[in-house]
Amino acid sequence: MAIRLGRNEYGKAEVRLVHVDRSAAAHRITDLNVSTRLRGDMVAVHTRGDNAHCLTTDTQKNAVYALAREHGVGAAEDFGLLLARHFTTEHDYIDGAGVELEQYAWQRIPTAEGPHDHAFARSGAETRTAVVTRDGDREWVVAGFDGLTVLKSAESEFRDFPKTRFTTLAETDDRLLATDITARWRYTGGRWEAGATDWDAVYEQVKAVMLETFATTRSLALQQTLYTMGEAVLREHSEIAEVRFSMPNIHHIAVDLSPFGMDNPNEVFHAADRPYGRIEAAVERDDAAGPGRAWDAIPGFV
Numbered sequence: 001m002a003i004r005l006g007r008n009e010y011g012k013a014e015v016r017l018v019h020v021d022r023s024a025a026a027h028r029i030t031d032l033n034v035s036t037r038l039r040g041d042m043v044a045v046h047t048r049g050d051n052a053h054c055l056t057t058d059t060q061k062n063a064v065y066a067l068a069r070e071h072g073v074g075a076a077e078d079f080g081l082l083l084a085r086h087f088t089t090e091h092d093y094i095d096g097a098g099v100e101l102e103q104y105a106w107q108r109i110p111t112a113e114g115p116h117d118h119a120f121a122r123s124g125a126e127t128r129t130a131v132v133t134r135d136g137d138r139e140w141v142v143a144g145f146d147g148l149t150v151l152k153s154a155e156s157e158f159r160d161f162p163k164t165r166f167t168t169l170a171e172t173d174d175r176l177l178a179t180d181i182t183a184r185w186r187y188t189g190g191r192w193e194a195g196a197t198d199w200d201a202v203y204e205q206v207k208a209v210m211l212e213t214f215a216t217t218r219s220l221a222l223q224q225t226l227y228t229m230g231e232a233v234l235r236e237h238s239e240i241a242e243v244r245f246s247m248p249n250i251h252h253i254a255v256d257l258s259p260f261g262m263d264n265p266n267e268v269f270h271a272a273d274r275p276y277g278r279i280e281a282a283v284e285r286d287d288a289a290g291p292g293r294a295w296d297a298i299p300g301f302v
């Protein structure tokens with residue numbers, strides 16, 4: 001019987017980096033949680049304890065901080081590309097890298113004189129994400145966000161589903177539709193020149209298209225809303241190959257007030273935290289190149 005090392009990667013998880021850009025009077029802060037994953041010839045490291053190829057996770061963590069000092073941070077996608085290229089080009093025993101970035105949103109504190117230059121409040125908005133994967137000189141970028149909570153109080157129905165002997169759900173042409181949108185979009189292309197893509201601008205545009213589509217689409221099911229949101233993004237952004245969503249259907253159940261002699265014309269709801277429907281799908285451009293390794297470091301999506 002032969003035993004051998006299977007797939008492996010290693011890196012430093014959740015390096016918390018806060019970068020302050022002081023180049024203008026109004027500071028810019030970038031608050032990131034960065035995880036690295038490296039691949040390479042690691043057989044001897046695992047099987048013999050020979051660490052000659054083991055670029056330590058401590059060194060990886062230090063590189064995150066030092067490269068932030070050397071180059072600044074900018075868009076999460078650009079910083080991810082910088083790190084992935086650093087690890088794979090400066091060490092000949094490393095031939096693949098994945099860099100995951102989560103970005104937390106801060107807003108300038110409003111004051112009588114306008115938004116403050118150097119005081120910020122963490123905003124309750126979504127968490128932006130970017131995952132850069134590099135393999136040889138191929139690169140993939142998947143951007144997205146977690147936890148953008150939205151709700152529609154009208155124009156959501158759910159009807160004509162199968163009625164089995166276990167069905168109790170009533171049909172409705174007027175329900176609350178609420179979800180926490182987790183979205184990821186994969187960029188077409190295989191290598192990005194520095195500064196060629198305005199990642200921040202595309203991020204804001206994609207989010208705006210998703211939100212507007214959620215708001216203006218009469219929902220027949222969360223699945224149809226999800227698909228329409230992805231379709232709208234792909235129609236407006238030829239630089240995006242596919243969009244994946246994971247959306248809980250956060251059920252809002254109209255409370256029965258009849259014991260108190262009251263009606264409830266869809267005004268009073270119980271927001272149930274569990275169980276919840278889990279709706280996940282990818283919306284794809286059929287002529288786009290395959291995903292390659294783009295999704296390797298992104299678990300939890302269909």
Ligand SMILES: O=c1[nH]c(=O)c2[nH]c(=O)[nH]c2[nH]1
Pocket residue numbers: 158169220221222223249277
């Ligand atoms: O939009 C919905 N999709 C479902 O699949 C589903 N299932 C369910 O019970 N309610 C809903 N709503």
